Amino acid sequence: MGLFNLFGGGRDAAMAEATRDAGEDRWFEGGGARSEIDVAVSIERARKVPVIRDCLHTLSENVAGLQFGCFQRLDERRRRRLDQHPAMRLLSNPNRRQTSYEFLACMVDDLASHGDFMARMIFDAAGNVVELRRINPDPAVTHVDEVEGVKRFTTRDARGQDHRYLEEEVWHIPLPPLKDGLRGTSPILDDGREAVAVAIALQRYANILFKNDGTPPYAITMDGNFKGADDKKNFLKAWRRWTSGKNRHTPAVLEYGMKPTRMGLTAEEAQFLETRKELWLDLTRLWRVPPHKVGIMDKATFSNIEHQALEFVTDTLRPVLELIERSVAKFLIEEDDVFFEFNVESLLRGDIKTRFEAYALGRQWGWLSVNDVLRMENLNGIGAAGDRYVEPLNMVPVGTGPGGRERDERAAIDRSIAFLRETTARNGGRPRLELVKHAA
Template sequence: MGILKLFGGDRLSAAEDAQRDAADHRFFEDHGGATSEIDVHVSVSRARKVPVVRNCLSLLAGSVAGLENGVFRRVGEDRVERRVDHPVAKLLRNPNPRQTGFDFIYQMVDDLCAEGDFYAEKVFEGGEVVALWRMEPHRVVVEELADLRERRYRFRDRWGRERILLADEVWHIALPPLMDDLKGTSPILVDGREAVAVAIALQRYANTLFKNDATPAYAFSMEGHFADAESKENWTRSMLRRLTGRRRHQPMALEYGMKPHRLGLTAEEAQFLETRKELWLDLARLWRVPPHKVGILDRATFSNIEHQSLEFVTDTLRPILELIERSVGKFLLDLPDEYFEFNVESLLRGDIKARYEAYSIARQWGWMSVNDVLRMEHRNGIGPAGDRYMEPLNMVPVGAGAEERKPEQREAIDKSIAFLRGSVGGKKGKPRLELVKNAA
């Protein structure tokens, strides 16, 4: 039940009004969401207060937002050029006066992974989109026009003003599978509602337990019995004063041969270690996040963490990246030979030794140049000389013989001899020059 019903935003029926209970915590829950089978209200804002949920959402959003991206155009069959000055590339780098490109994409992924939908209003100028403004998903109602098979969006802003936007005025990305072919599926409110509800219930129970100092209850045994019920009641009240509140750690004297017996949870049980761990795994599975990313390192080793990091890119991030890339291509780009792409190479890079070994192999086999390597390391090139590609001497194109290679080899040797003649002089330089001639 939403708090807005108190102010007439969504009026209660007469039956609901008669049955409502102001002492029920659900009466004051956040607007929206749904109630689970264990009678816990689940909303996106409440789910964010569960640490592992917040960790998964921030991990996914930050990982995608930090990736380099751009608009590319296919030039021929085997060549691609980056369009740095493309209007869409500029738009995603600076979507609106308030947000940077990082902020905008971070919020986009967060909305997709939490709400299941991302909405942005397009601002046009001269027929081109010049700005994108995010629309809060829970404030948007998607409607389908039956006659035209088109969508429209009813948006109520935080000041209560309602506007209706057509499909061309809104950039909408929906997380599959779609509900009624209109909206995406929220991992929190739909697929993971019960798991999130258990996490909320466990968190609430733990808070109540530790609010009372997590002190287990006690039972007292005695050989005799109290004289009457009033004496028993007085003794019980006295024990409650000593066992609760600020006096609960003070010493006490027991009479009548009483012996205390401690009941309840041990320190380990009070922390719900095993329950929390299994619950964290279930929540991480909602977004296919590897366990070590949410702090579960019980079975983690160096080798399997490296493998899981690769799986995080290919199995977890790649579907989200593909979803955004295809949406940009369909709704923002015009030409069929243009496309938008994220660069995930920074997430797949190994340690410095592995990278340099890979560069060495690529350089020796002739499919990367020095400038290509430096570009991969985000360093400046060394000029035109760095664009040359090497070819192994023991590898030649099919059908080419040694005679076809001699002119190029002779030209290179002649240039070396000419260089030595111009730079080496005197008697001391002659043996070195003769050595080069003999080698030629």
């Protein structure tokens, strides 16, 4: 019997209905990829597993909250921020309905769940991209194929109408490795299908168990037999009435040599504690999310949580950020010397004591100024004086002998005295306190 006939009408449908087994969950599940344990796995169903939902939210919300910008390379050491660049304006306000936060959150969520992000590019009369509108990457809604080396996107809207777009009209970011060279790999439907299926099966089993009051099933054995099927049904109805609802945990009377035999889990087994812990850890590995980010604190300490938070940025977020950054540079930026970048400084900052000690080292050894430190703390600078860099007076080039060191020290003192005299003269003969300190 073919798939069309199985779900079609007429006699074949009636035969299919007659052969369905109420004990098989697959007849009552929605669509999705089948797993080895015959559980349908879909993105929508996977989101109902708390650990998966938390992993997706952790990734999307952390990326969406980052600052970003377009920069122009002036030389190997300098760059200039371009707030008015078209790509910057586009990502800051992608369309009429979404903010940059919402748009980026959807982008990362699509990559982490479906393995693809797609957005339709809306052009103005001059051929410039003025809007980005997300396309649902679900394979059941959007089909991607390739004809003569050109990708085509066919998507179906809510009214059932198909729309076809060419490669130049869609911004597509696939998550490596690619399937058939076109679509990305879904952590849920591809790599993690079996682990997600086990999580769904475990959650479903727990729901059924506790829906039935968490009471293990019993088999009733007896020496004789019921006279007919109706007598058996009547007894089972009476048994449920005696042992459920307000009659829970009350004594029941059995006759005719009936004996109940327990067929179920112990209270400890019914909690699925060890199974859930190991399964949750397996699910976090799909996205390399540290366990403490999703509330698994069994082996967490103050020291290793801080290191895991840093690893979350360098090992988990960095690949996703670079994937987005390079895609923006390739498809939304025309200039070769302009690039797009996220700022992860806020996520890398440690505790205040460690952070201030790092600032002190940078200030002492000359690669940070007062204004540099204030900018890192999102504070206003103190003016031109805050851009001054300092270094220890005993710092000399490697290999300089004692005589050279004395000359360098004397030259530094002479420069400071000359600077003090010059600025004092400009200030009407009154030396300023900070200038005296600088000369010293």
